[in-house]
Amino acid sequence: DAGVIQSPRHEVTEMGQEVTLRCKPISGHNSLFWYRQTMMRGLELLIYFNNNVPIDDSGMPEDRFSAKMPNASFSTLKIQPSEPRDSAVYFCASSLVGAAANYGYTFGSGTRLTVV
Amino acid sequence: DAKTTQPNSMESNEEEPVHLPCNHSTISGTDYIHWYRQLPSQGPEYVIHGLTSNVNNRMASLAIAEDRKSSTLILHRATLRDAAVYYCILRALNRGSQGNLIFGKGTKLSVKP
Numbered sequence: 001d002a003g004v005i006q007s008p009r010h011e012v013t014e015m016g017q018e019v020t021l022r023c024k025p026i027s028g029h030n031s032l033f034w035y036r037q038t039m040m041r042g043l044e045l046l047i048y049f050n051n052n053v054p055i056d057d058s059g060m061p062e063d064r065f066s067a068k069m070p071n072a073s074f075s076t077l078k079i080q081p082s083e084p085r086d087s088a089v090y091f092c093a094s095s096l097v098g099a100a101a102n103y104g105y106t107f108g109s110g111t112r113l114t115v116v
Numbered sequence: 117d118a119k120t121t122q123p124n125s126m127e128s129n130e131e132e133p134v135h136l137p138c139n140h141s142t143i144s145g146t147d148y149i150h151w152y153r154q155l156p157s158q159g160p161e162y163v164i165h166g167l168t169s170n171v172n173n174r175m176a177s178l179a180i181a182e183d184r185k186s187s188t189l190i191l192h193r194a195t196l197r198d199a200a201v202y203y204c205i206l207r208a209l210n211r212g213s214q215g216n217l218i219f220g221k222g223t224k225l226s227v228k229p
Contacts, residue, residue: 004159032218043160043219056216091159093217104150104162105217 006092012114018080020112022030024073025094033105034067034077035091043091049075050097082115089113120204121183125224128194130192136189136223143184148207153200153219160203160219163189196222199227 005024013019019080025032034046047057049069057067064083069075079086093105121139128134140149147168164171164178166187171178177190191198203222 029172042221045216071122072156093159104165105160107159110159111126116167 003072003116004092004094004106008111009109010112010114012116013082015026015083015115016081017092017115018078019082019086019113019115021077021090021092021113023075023077023092023108024074024090026106027046027073029096029106030072031095031097032069032075033095034075036088037091037110038088046077067078073112079113082113084085084115087115120206120220122202122204122223123227126164126219127226127228128191128198130194130196130227130229134194134198134225134227135203136191136202136225137186138188139186140204140206141185143206144208146209148209149178149180149184149187150178150207150220152217153154153198154203154222155197155200163202165207166196185191194225194227197213197228198226201225207211 004026007022015077030051032049035043036046037043046059047067048055052069053073065079067077091107091108091110093107095105096103127219148165152160153163154160164173164176166178167178170180179188195199201222201224203219205217
């Protein structure tokens, strides 16, 4: 199993540009999570999908952020327009979540975003 | 939400056991205790989890107090590769979004050769 795959690994963009981060979860996992990590705020949960449906997006910082999961094998996190304060490492994780399941999350290697 | 308290940092010598403590005095009956670690420049990695009984796996052991208000992650022989930030997280079962992993600041473990 290749694990959770994120792309790109690094992204440098100018303020105001649109940024799209991509994630391929582990096959068979039914839940996907987007996290953001900064030195100041640590790891923050942005949004959570279950069976491709967004369940909780209360962690999304503002309307400039949006996430989609068109199918079980792909998700995107989009920032439009990007701002320097969006600079962070963005992690995607997947898991098998259910009434009787209590499995761990598998995280990708992250995308380091720098907005200049 | 039930929260955890961990020391900010700990040091260990290589090949010695390490005991990483976690306090969770407001834990509820359906909260599982999860441990993750994050190596430098990597995503978090699942280590172990438990509910009431002590647990062992190839990476570590988890000792849970009888009243469940605290737990200890045990690395039996620390290696340089174990230097990481270790997170103790309570995860509620069967409570929808409340069962999501919410990370605190964790304990930064340094391992000296």
